[in-house]
Amino acid sequence: MSVTKKQAVTLTDKKNGSKKRTRKHSLSIVDDEVINLNKKVKGKVNVKNSKLLLKNDIPLKKIEPDLKSTLAKQEDGDNELQSSQLSFTTNKSENSTKSKKISSAIKKDEETSETQVTNEYEEGESDDYKWWEADLEDDTEKWQTLVHNGVLFPPEYEALPNSVNLIYDGKPIKLPIQAEEVAGFFGAMINTDHAKNPVFQANFFRDFQLVLKESGGVLEPSGLKITDFNKCNFEPIFDYYESKREEKKQLSRAEKKALKDEKEKLEEPYKFCYLNGRKEQVGNFRVEPPSLFRGRGQHPKTGSLKRRVFPEDIILNLDKNAKVPELPVGHKWGEVKHDNTVQWLAMWKENIFNSFKYVRFAANSSLKGISDYKKFEKARELKNHIEKIRKDYNEKLHSKVTFERQIAVATYLIDVFALRAGGEKGEDEADTVGCCSLRYEHISLTPPNNVTFDFLGKDSIRFFQEVTVDKQVFKSLKLFKKAPKKSGDQLFDRLDPSILNKHLQNYMPGLTAKVFRTYNASKTMQDQLDGMNVELEQPIQEKILQYNAANREVAILCNHQRSVGKNHEASVQKAGDKIEELVWQKIRFKRALLQLNPGLKESDGKHFKDVWDLTKEKELEIIKRVSERDLLKFKRKFDNENEKKKEINEELLPETQLEEWMKKVNDQQNDYIKEVENDGKLSDEFMEKNNKEDKLREKIQKLEQRIVNANLQLKDKEDNSQVSLGTSKINYIDPRLSVVFCKRFNVPIEKIFTKTLRDKFKWAIESVDDDWRF
DNA sequence: GGCCAGACTTAGTACAGGAACC
DNA sequence: GGTTCCTGTACTAAGTCTGGCC
Numbered sequence: 001m002s003v004t005k006k007q008a009v010t011l012t013d014k015k016n017g018s019k020k021r022t023r024k025h026s027l028s029i030v031d032d033e034v035i036n037l038n039k040k041v042k043g044k045v046n047v048k049n050s051k052l053l054l055k056n057d058i059p060l061k062k063i064e065p066d067l068k069s070t071l072a073k074q075e076d077g078d079n080e081l082q083s084s085q086l087s088f089t090t091n092k093s094e095n096s097t098k099s100k101k102i103s104s105a106i107k108k109d110e111e112t113s114e115t116q117v118t119n120e121y122e123e124g125e126s127d128d129y130k131w132w133e134a135d136l137e138d139d140t141e142k143w144q145t146l147v148h149n150g151v152l153f154p155p156e157y158e159a160l161p162n163s164v165n166l167i168y169d170g171k172p173i174k175l176p177i178q179a180e181e182v183a184g185f186f187g188a189m190i191n192t193d194h195a196k197n198p199v200f201q202a203n204f205f206r207d208f209q210l211v212l213k214e215s216g217g218v219l220e221p222s223g224l225k226i227t228d229f230n231k232c233n234f235e236p237i238f239d240y241y242e243s244k245r246e247e248k249k250q251l252s253r254a255e256k257k258a259l260k261d262e263k264e265k266l267e268e269p270y271k272f273c274y275l276n277g278r279k280e281q282v283g284n285f286r287v288e289p290p291s292l293f294r295g296r297g298q299h300p301k302t303g304s305l306k307r308r309v310f311p312e313d314i315i316l317n318l319d320k321n322a323k324v325p326e327l328p329v330g331h332k333w334g335e336v337k338h339d340n341t342v343q344w345l346a347m348w349k350e351n352i353f354n355s356f357k358y359v360r361f362a363a364n365s366s367l368k369g370i371s372d373y374k375k376f377e378k379a380r381e382l383k384n385h386i387e388k389i390r391k392d393y394n395e396k397l398h399s400k401v402t403f404e405r406q407i408a409v410a411t412y413l414i415d416v417f418a419l420r421a422g423g424e425k426g427e428d429e430a431d432t433v434g435c436c437s438l439r440y441e442h443i444s445l446t447p448p449n450n451v452t453f454d455f456l457g458k459d460s461i462r463f464f465q466e467v468t469v470d471k472q473v474f475k476s477l478k479l480f481k482k483a484p485k486k487s488g489d490q491l492f493d494r495l496d497p498s499i500l501n502k503h504l505q506n507y508m509p510g511l512t513a514k515v516f517r518t519y520n521a522s523k524t525m526q527d528q529l530d531g532m533n534v535e536l537e538q539p540i541q542e543k544i545l546q547y548n549a550a551n552r553e554v555a556i557l558c559n560h561q562r563s564v565g566k567n568h569e570a571s572v573q574k575a576g577d578k579i580e581e582l583v584w585q586k587i588r589f590k591r592a593l594l595q596l597n598p599g600l601k602e603s604d605g606k607h608f609k610d611v612w613d614l615t616k617e618k619e620l621e622i623i624k625r626v627s628e629r630d631l632l633k634f635k636r637k638f639d640n641e642n643e644k645k646k647e648i649n650e651e652l653l654p655e656t657q658l659e660e661w662m663k664k665v666n667d668q669q670n671d672y673i674k675e676v677e678n679d680g681k682l683s684d685e686f687m688e689k690n691n692k693e694d695k696l697r698e699k700i701q702k703l704e705q706r707i708v709n710a711n712l713q714l715k716d717k718e719d720n721s722q723v724s725l726g727t728s729k730i731n732y733i734d735p736r737l738s739v740v741f742c743k744r745f746n747v748p749i750e751k752i753f754t755k756t757l758r759d760k761f762k763w764a765i766e767s768v769d770d771d772w773r774f
Numbered sequence: 775g776g777c778c779a780g781a782c783t784t785a786g787t788a789c790a791g792g793a794a795c796c
Numbered sequence: 797g798g799t800t801c802c803t804g805t806a807c808t809a810a811g812t813c814t815g816g817c818c
Binding site for chain 1: 798801802803804805806807808809810811812813814
Binding site: 342 | 776779781782783784785787796
């Protein structure tokens with residue numbers, strides 16, 4: 001048995017039984033072995049009886065000895081990288097000792113260097129692998145072999161300079177390094193809304209005091225007790241971190257690049273893993289750094305200290321034969337598991353909620369792709385049951401049994417308004433709700449059948465909708481709110497998501513409340529696509545606008561919002577001004593054309609109708625605006641250049657230079673004003689420069705195109721100001737619909753999916769034709 | 775059958791970096 | 797070439813759902 005890095009895999013075409021050499025496999029394969037792979041029918045993957053162990057995955061027992069020898073020596077730099085990232089802060093004095101220990105451990109390691117994932121495999125090999133062309137079978141086992149290099153720990157804490165201190169009651173104090181780090185977390189963010197929130201402050205201060213106590217209390221003045229948050233002044237710390245941020249910004253291009261390269265080198269070993277012998281990307285290989293928890297909305301735990309995670313906290317998951325990633329002397333992994341029924345590579349328990357954090361595969365990995373594919377297929381399957389489900393809940397709205405009626409209304413709300421299931425929340429979580437957890441105060445009823453929903457949903461995003469509902473739904477809701485129910489009481493007191501989901505599974509295996517959101521989102525997109533009025537020869541920009549409009553319908557259905565950016569209003573104003581200026585310029589060139597060839601007014605009148613669209617007042621307003629902006633620009637240029645000259649001790653630009661530039665702007669402004677005063681007649685100087693009819697026409701055409709584009713962009717900007725399109729595109733709209741849109745209307749896929757999304761949805765891009773339907 | 779740990783998807787936000795503009 | 801603005805990605809919080817245990 002020999003090992004080759006790449007070897008063609010012979011595939012058996014199920015349809016005609018013929019053997020084809022179709023592609024190269026990325027790992028060692030047993031000589032001449034024929035691996036049967038059921039060829040997929042285009043666009044279809046057999047999900048029933050799906051097994052995630054794909055038939056062309058390499059069986060562990062067959063490759064194992066070779067894998068071990070093939071996973072060769074690590075490149076020199078890798079160990080050094082480990083040494084730089086594997087240091088774990090405890091306190092200042094321990095730090096240096098630990099770093100030394102780590103360095104020596106790594107040095108030692110270099111001599112016998114052998115690791116799990118090497119760079120021997122060329123990047124991009126996994127690109128060859130198309131799971132959607134394989135036969136998916138049972139999915140209890142997610143992998144047979146899993147090899148990876150563990151996780152990347154955040155850098156150790158760097159102590160503040162001696163001159164930078166927390167001020168308490170007007171006096172600088174010295175803190176133990178652990179407490180200083182926590183003070184630094186707060187100090188660095190005192191200008192944010194979080195830091196102004198009293199709950200955030202209280203939680204931070206409680207944990208800060210705790211860490212201070214754990215680390216032995218204030219160092220100088222010794223014995224000082226920090227008991228009052230209001231006596232703490234974090235400004236010196238804030239100023240320090242601001243200056244660091246500024247320093248980083250001011251780095252030269254080369255310095256920035258060097259830093260980036262260093263970061264990439266550090267990350268390289270963790271970016272990829274080998275799943276069943278194939279190179280796959282790891283998603284979040286970085287362990288979350290310690291920080292202050294930034295909960296959303298009115299979160300009772302916001303500001304709490306998220307503690308540093310050590311190797312001892314980490315549980316690794318890899319195959320039995322994979323080498324356990326090395327750690328510096330004195331450290332060990334919390335646990336090493338070999339659980340192939342799960343999709344995570346590492347996990348740890350975080351300290352705030354005692355919940356788990358996972359290191360997983362990247363979105364473009366085969367496992368994630370298969371999950372995504374199955375999710376959309378399940379939603380598609382709902383098509384076959386939705387009619388019956390709707391018929392049933394409409395009937396049960398009349399039921400005398402409250403439980404049945406509650407199930408019916410809840411299903412109605414989930415189906416029609418895309419509400420989430422709404423699980424129970426704890427005391428230590430933000431008060432947000434979904435369907436089953438709606439309370440008395442979250443809906444108001446206005447006869448005959450109007451309902452106002454007003455509650456905070458996931459991420460404390462407000463769900464506010466005034467809607468008209470089915471009359472029987474209205475009646476039922478009235479019943480569910482009937483006295484003695486009062487504010488604070490559950491609307492659906494007989495339900496919770498598990499009861500509801502159990503009921504839904506009577507209609508279709510695997511049907512849950514969540515599936516309705518995917519189904520209705522994709523169905524909405526399909527309907528929008530069907531109703532689109534797109535001409536093939538339309539500009540792409542316009543086609544994209546139509547796609548975005550459809551995407552927006554879905555986002556609105558799912559209540560995907562985003563906060564309006566601070567600069568939104570100014571940016572809309574600016575875009576409007578820009579359009580006005582483009583129109584003005586276009587008009588000036590059209591006037592020039594008429595001046596050059598007055599006969600055009602007769603022969604081609606309709607193209608010059610807009611020449612007098614702007615009033616004189618408007619034109620003067622635009623001229624004033626343009627001139628003011630130019631003046632400001634030259635003033636800034638003058639200041640900037642002199643600043644630079646000052647730095648390199650060069651002679652400064654004289655004031656006369658600025659005056660000269662300003663005169664230029666003023667002269668220009670006067671020319672423009674003269675034009676307006678002369679009823680649009682262009683100056684001789686302007687006409688001399690623009691004395692060719694075809695050149696003028698070209699300029700006008702370019703300006704017209706720019707105006708169209710700018711208007712489209714402005715419309716999109718306004719329509720999207722509060723709606724977040726990304727979430728629905730990434731999670732709810734079957735990507736095959738977007739591919740169909742692109743194919744049908746000849747729009748490059750790059751215009752709809754970013755690089756990341758193209759990788760994530762490769763299965764959709766490569767598997768559908770333009771007549772595919774959700 | 776209820777509870778809850780565990781595993782996964784869905785979500786908004788921060789910010790880096792690149793495109794657009796001048 | 798510098799500045800501004802916007803897009804894409806990383807990050808991690810916050811949901812949903814399953815299944816094992818008692």
